[in-house]
Amino acid sequence: MIKLSGVIITFNEERNIEACLKSLVNVVDEIVVVDSFSTDQTKAICSKYKVTFIEQSFLGYIEQKNFALKQAKHNYIVSLDGDEALSETLQKSIITLKSNWEFDGYFCNRFNNFCGQWIKHSDWYPNKKLRVFDRRKAEWKGINPHDNVLLKDSKSKTGHLQGDILHWTYQTYSEFNNKTEYFSTIAAKAYFDKGKTASFIKIVGNPTWAFFKAYVLRLGFLDGINGFVICAQTANITFLKYTKLLELQRQHQPKK
Missing domain, CATH: 3.90.550.10 (Spore Coat Polysaccharide Biosynthesis Protein SpsA; Chain A)
Structure with a gap:
């Protein structure tokens, strides 16, 4: 054994x-x-x-x-x-x-x-x-x-x-909001360190797809208001991750 x-x-x-x-x-x-x-x-x-x-x-x-x-x-x-x-x-x-x-x-x-x-x-x-x-x-x-x-x-x-x-997981919406900010910052830094880049398409398209997949294709709407909150935050953390990544890219661009 x-x-x-x-x-x-x-x-x-x-x-x-x-x-x-x-x-x-x-x-x-x-x-x-x-x-x-x-x-x-x-x-x-x-x-x-x-x-x-x-x-x-x-x-x-x-x-x-x-x-x-x-x-x-x-x-x-x-x-x-x-x-x-x-x-x-x-x-x-x-x-x-x-x-x-x-x-x-x-x-x-x-x-x-x-x-x-x-x-x-x-x-x-x-x-x-x-x-x-x-x-x-x-x-x-x-x-x-x-x-x-x-x-x-x-x-x-x-x-x-x-x-x-x-x-x-999160027991209040405020806790969820705070962790979304925290985790998106960590993710953006990790993406930047790995050489990944942000673009207009990723900033707009990836959050939209993340919400549609979770809320519609994977039936998030069946979990009621909390299902909507989760799927909306799924899109939001994706949006924040790529906008923060774009910010990091701009901060590290060579100065002209």
């Missing part, structure tokens, strides 16, 4: 971290929390559980999560954020997996709670995430802040587990 490490990164997660830890304690063989020096009660809550608590200045989402992977004792990983937890069905699926590991990694559906409502459409469900994996064969990649686990070998095989990762 294999042994599993639960790996979590946190910063000021006092609202959600206990649910996260409770969902892991009977599933994994150790829990590692890498915290970016939280100023709330995150550390105190974690101290009530048998966890390895490591404080590390924030390196970037991708970099912090790869750092956290290296702190685990075991190669088989269940990776969560501090505002996520395993549903009861997913807990059972992972426990069964410990004696029947077949693939290099396993996808799980993520079920997002927004302002008290579980969102069932748009781009927010099933929101597949590879979160159970062999760390020798996978790593966190992507463009900050949009991190995801990728398997290193294109021939790697994946499975899909029953149950959901429960994700408590």
